[in-house]
Amino acid sequence: MNIKIYPSESKGSINGISSKSYAHRFLIAAALSSGVSTLDNVILNDDILRTIEGLKVLGAQFVIFDHTIRIHGIDLKKRHEHVVINAHESGSTLRFLIPLASHLSASTTFRGSETLLKRPLSVYEKLYKEHDIQFEMIDQDLHLGSFPRQTQYRISGAVSSQFISGLLFVFPLLDYSSELIIVDHIASKPYVDLTLSIMEKFGLTVIEKDNTYFVEKNQSYKPIHEYCENDFSQAAFFAILGAINHEVSLSGLSLQSKQGDKQFISDLQHLGVNIEIDELITIFKSSIKSGTIDLEATPDLGPIYFVLALFSEEQIVFTNTKRLAIKESNRVEAMRIELEKIGATMIVSDNQVIVKRLEHPIYTECFNTHNDHRIAMALSILATTLPWPTIINNADCVNKSYPDFFKHLRSLNIHLEEL
Template identity: 35%
Template sequence: MGNLKIQPRKLSGTVAVPPSKSIAHRAVICSALSNAESFLQLNLSDDLLATIKGMQALREGGDVTIDCNESGSTLRFLIPISLVLTNGGRFIGKGNLGKRPLTPFFPIFEQCNINHKEGNGDSLDFQVKGTLLPGHYSISGDVSSQFISGLFFALPLLNGDSILTITTPLESKAYLDLTLSVMESFGVHIEKKDNQVYEIKGKQIYQNIPYEMEGDYSQAAFFLCANALGSDVNVKNLKLNSEQGDKAVIELVKRFQEHDSQDLITIDGSQCPDIMPIIALTAALQNKKRTQIIHAKRLRLKECDRISAVCKELNQLGAKIRELEDGFYIEGVSQLSGGCEVWSHNDHRIAMMLSIAATVCKEPILLKNYECVSKSYPKFFEDYLQLGGGVHEWSMG
């Protein structure tokens, strides 16, 4: 477990953020489901490697074991695909992945007589066996849109048509729109009807086409929020009319600039939960302004309990932030103190958030377990250093 000592320096310069991880997962899957070779420009993060290797295993067939590592996208996207290509398989993983629910799939499994078995330990060990059939299915949308995306990838491959009805308000809707957009680029169409009903024609064929990757707003959010806190970073590779849900960071930062200190700023985190840790940091530095982030309970089921981790680590640095059941209540301060040891909780987004926090501290911080950024942005600290960030490895001994 590595440690970084990070000096309180503002960032400046130009950075090209890596290609969108969310789009890359989807493009890799669509490409692998076609019958031709393709070329994709990818940022080979741990999560994306899990999806690439998983799709390779499914294409090869046989008794499949897929190591999802810590990637919820890999797990939830590939389970339905496995029920089309290989009659299921075994899905393993580590970290908190075994605690993240798979229950929205279970009514569909029962409808198709698909067997499933969960392991007894905390680590993921999930086995599923059977065949996904064409049909009329219902699924909840308030746990994660990833379950629906997984079915979207798989159902067009079947010999008959299907209808999928979403029975609850849909969280992270932009991610579902992103799935449909990428699939459309690869020649597979799903038609949305009224009241969250989707018609899915069977016997569709994924067409392999040149696909251009756009920059990742989830990663750009760290630098865009750093700018709101006094840095001066020019972020390249971002598509202005992107369908990425985390593009919301631009409007959220504007809201802090537009509100005066008498207002309570309320942010709904349900549609873009991944950027809520860095938004919480930004809110914590809005001096004398109050912010509440709500509808973000899913943060408790990520790589760590991100609500608890954000509160614990930022309060150590001098923030005034407390936990809500589904988010945060934040009273803004003018600067963080630093001068202490903080922990990433083995969560890439907490590690990157704390490195941005260092830019507004009075004293250096010591960040424990910084290498976890490899999950999504392996070169984050290289880019951070290139932008003038003061980082060097530090021995706890």
């Protein structure tokens, strides 16, 4: 599917969608509970469906109606000889479910897209191979043995916080107490905090001290009924639409959320964006200051921040950008290729990106999405400001996280059509 976006002035309010990060974590915790849990306000996307399918393979049952999911927990006393889980393109599904699947099954095969299985799994690989447990790629499938048993686990947190969350979900189920030591810094630490907050809601206790997590043995997940938070990661696209195009209001966002990408509000204010926070969060078109933004905890905001920088007074410097290379695409390289089409300047080094102000865009007929949902959404926001219609190729890759993105963009007075 290709989408043509016409120059348009944004206006209106949008409620957004449920948080993918919150839903992944809730569904896993609910699947590990001893009864029936319910999650309301869920907008399904490809990634969430992959986690649901993986949990079904492990024995969970799901009833989905409207925007509510009812989850019947896994019989944790049952052990499988072998299971096969297809994560498709969902890195969250893969990283969250590797420890759980190997705990519940003697052997596991994970399948996925070619790009997914090229993404880093070295943290788990090292952990399994230290105990002579299978963890290897065979014919484009990942094969692994049973979960490594030890009382102390030492891993890197610098690649992705999802490795930490994946282990934390399993530890309470073990028949021995566990200690997880992070040997370096934790990338995207707020998302570990989100995992811990959801585990606490399900009745689990995890003690955190100095980059170490202590988990008592034989704990039980208790079923609960929750309302899924709205997603700050996706809301950031519309916030920046307001900042560079015309006023936009966001509703349904909880400022008490543990979601790391809530940081976009502070980042935009730091860059001079006029934001009014009341019952709604209203973002006004603003003069964007030059400045520096650290993407260590918020790499998913990188693509739309690069768009924002084109409207800055002079330039914006982005630090800790290295992890953008290991997402659905190499997001730095993908954005450089696309933004250079309209004459933008991106100066890329090992762990830093500088994006210069773009005074006079050069005509281009289309942008390519590199099969990356966040690239597609970022370029679509940019396209609304260009003085000519722009085609977004392969736009349906947004289904990975936000199937209604273009419907919602149209609701904000943006003229677009499907080709």
